Amino acid sequence: MFYMINTDCKTLDYFQExxxxxxxxxxxxxxxxxxxxxxxxxxxVPVPLLSVDRLVPVRVRAPGVxxxxxxxxxxxxxxxxxxxxxxxFAIDDRYDLLRGWVFVASCDHLRRLWDNLGYLKKPLFNHMxxxxxxxxxxxxxxxxxxxxxxxxxxxxxxxxxxxAAMIEKAVTEHNVVLALLRSIGELRxxxxxxxxxxxxxxxxxxxxxxxxxxxxxHVRTLLDEIAGADGGNEPRARLMVAGGExxxxxxxxxxxxxxxxxxxxRFCTGSIPGLEPVTLSGDPLADMARHVFRKTMCPRMxxxxxxxxxxxxxxxxEYRVDGVIIQIVxxxxxxxxxxxxxxxxxxxxxxxxxxxxxxxxxxxxxxLRTRVQAFLESMGR
Numbered sequence: 196m197f198y199m200i201n202t203d204c205k206t207l208d209y210f211q212e213x214x215x216x217x218x219x220x221x222x223x224x225x226x227x228x229x230x231x232x233x234x235x236x237x238x239x240v241p242v243p244l245l246s247v248d249r250l251v252p253v254r255v256r257a258p259g260v261x262x263x264x265x266x267x268x269x270x271x272x273x274x275x276x277x278x279x280x281x282x283x284f285a286i287d288d289r290y291d292l293l294r295g296w297v298f299v300a301s302c303d304h305l306r307r308l309w310d311n312l313g314y315l316k317k318p319l320f321n322h323m324x325x326x327x328x329x330x331x332x333x334x335x336x337x338x339x340x341x342x343x344x345x346x347x348x349x350x351x352x353x354x355x356x357x358x359a360a361m362i363e364k365a366v367t368e369h370n371v372v373l374a375l376l377r378s379i380g381e382l383r384x385x386x387x388x389x390x391x392x393x394x395x396x397x398x399x400x401x402x403x404x405x406x407x408x409x410x411x412x413h414v415r416t417l418l419d420e421i422a423g424a425d426g427g428n429e430p431r432a433r434l435m436v437a438g439g440e441x442x443x444x445x446x447x448x449x450x451x452x453x454x455x456x457x458x459x460x461r462f463c464t465g466s467i468p469g470l471e472p473v474t475l476s477g478d479p480l481a482d483m484a485r486h487v488f489r490k491t492m493c494p495r496m497x498x499x500x501x502x503x504x505x506x507x508x509x510x511x512x513e514y515r516v517d518g519v520i521i522q523i524v525x526x527x528x529x530x531x532x533x534x535x536x537x538x539x540x541x542x543x544x545x546x547x548x549x550x551x552x553x554x555x556x557x558x559x560x561x562x563l564r565t566r567v568q569a570f571l572e573s574m575g576r
Contacts, residue, residue, distance in 0.1 A: 206417040207394055210401035214444070217256055217284055218292045221405040225251050230406065231353055232292050236281070236308075237299040238468050238491045239326060241342050241483050245297065246365040246407055248355035253293065254403035254464065256442045257284045260556055269311045275526045276555035277440050278304040285317050294353070295320030297345065301495055302529050320352050328497050335488050342484040362479040368407050370472040375414045376402060377470050379421070383458040384514055387426035392436070392457025393448040400442055400464060430456040432576040433515055437461040437507060437537075438522040439530040446553070449560050450520060453568045455576070459514040461507055462522070468492055494533035503533075504540045511546055518547035518574050520567070525552050547574050 213219040222232055233245045234255040245252035257280035266282035284290060295318055298309045312321050324341045327334035346357040355361075379398060382389055390398075398417065402410050431454030436447065441462045451457060461467040468491040475482050492503050511519065519541055523530045534550055541548045549570040551563065 204394075204417065204420050206413055206420060207390075207397060209413065210397045210417075213401045213405055214256075214258060214397060217258060217289050217404075218253070219405060221409045222251065222253060222292060225406045225409065226292050231294045231355070233320075233349075234290060234293045234296045235298075236296070236305055237301045238463050238493065239299040239301060239324065239338075239487060240297050241345075241487050243365040243369045243473065243483055244342065244346060244349070244357065244362060244480070246369065247349075247357050247361040250349065250353065250355055251406045254400075254442070255281055255290065255293075255296070256400075256404065257281055257289075257555070258443070260284065270307060273526050274304050274307065275524050277524050277527075278308050280555050282308055282311055285312060286315065288317075290317075293318055295322070295349075297322050297324065299324045300326050301493065302527070304526075304528070320348075322348055326495070328495065330488075330496055330499050335485055338488045339481050339484040342480060346480060359479050362483065363475060365407075366473045366475060366479060366483055368411075372402055372407055372411050372414060373470050373472055375411070375418055376466070379414075379418055380466050380470065382421065385425065387429065388456065388458060389421045389424035389426060391448075391451055392434070392460070393444050393451055395457075396441075396444040396447050396460070396465065399466065399469075400444060403464060426456075430454065432456075432517040432571050432574060433458045435459040435461065435507070435511060435514065435516040435519045436465075436522060437519055438534075439463055439524055439527050440555075441465070441522060443555075443557055445557050446522070446563075449557065449563050450567050452564055453571055455517075455567070455571055459510050459516055461510065463493075467506065467510065494529045500533075500536065504537065504544075507537075507541065508544050508546070516546075517576065518549065518570060520549045520551060520570070522551045522553055524555055 230249050230251045232251045232253050234253050236255050242252045260280040263279040263283045265286050266279040270279050298305055300306055300323060309321055309323050322345055327337045349355060350357040434455045434457045436457050442464045447457050471490050473483050473486045521534055523534055538548050538550055
């Protein structure tokens with residue numbers, strides 16, 4: 196039984212439309228107006244930099260992918276299905292509006308996607324941000340230098356202004372949308388939230404795949420529509436979903452089908468990381484880069500495990516979470532290694548945990564629902 200909400204919100208239906216295809220109507224409108232879409236695949240990408248001047252950032256997804264038969268000729272089956280799905284869509288020209296991609300050396304899988312796109316010249320501009328594997332001052336300065344190189348390359352290739360004034364403007368515009376999303380996220384703390392986890396994920400994803408200036412008024416309208424509303428029934432359990440890449444809200448919907456509600460998250464395309472405002476104090480590019488480096492907290496980074504665990508435990512307390520579900524795309528080496536110690540650490544803290552392995556494309560929904568049902572019962576829910 197789904198968690199029921201007493202809100203008739205037309206804006207949510209519009210966000211659903213924006214997520215139906217890898218390139219939505221707002222992006223098409225932006226291209227018609229002379230903007231330049233740039234795709235990206237990782238939370239370590241400094242998104243405001245991809246919004247300067249005529250640039251438009253787009254988080255790359257493969258909604259509705261039916262298979263990866265073509266991509267499997269280029270990438271081994273032990274490469275995660277997220278990476279292979281993106282390559283499948285790229286080869287099939289499903290990202291034809293993108294003028295460039297910005298990657299991060301976040302994992303070997305996405306690095307090989309970058310390699311193959313380079314071979315195929317799809318698109319002509321493909322930039323790789325190198326990343327250290329340790330936090331700290333040396334790694335941070337390394338990353339700042341990488342972002343400066345990206346700014347130079349964007350300026351030279353596309354003829355856009357990546358100067359300090361443009362970056363400051365882009366950061367300010369992003370901060371406005373992030374503030375709206377945080378305000379919506381705060382509503383999830385209510386005893387009976389006015390939106391489900393499925394709804395919230397649709398909102399965040401729509402913001403990540405649409406031009407910032409165009410999506411902002413829709414996010415503002417949505418906040419006005421739901422700010423005073425309440426859910427219609429008491430949720431069976433309050434859940435948190437953690438893990439790696441998750442850009443299909445239907446996965447959250449399947450989890451919530453057993454009567455629980457996802458009130459918090461910690462995955463690549465959710466509220467942690469990503470919704471904290473960038474504080475400007477002098478050099479906008481360096482401020483933006485340092486913010487991304489410090490706040491992302493990805494398992495790819497060494498010597499940072501305790502901070503990641505503390506963040507999840509802090510969120511569990513803040514949102515009164517009953518149990519945590521850790522979802523991992525099969526063959527994800529980063530979260531595959533992180534998940535074992537993370538499960539142990541959370542259980543040691545007295546937090547019930549369910550670990551799920553999945554493919555990028557939603558499949559085996561019946562088994563997923565059975566696992567969630569059993570998890571809720573194990574918590575006495």
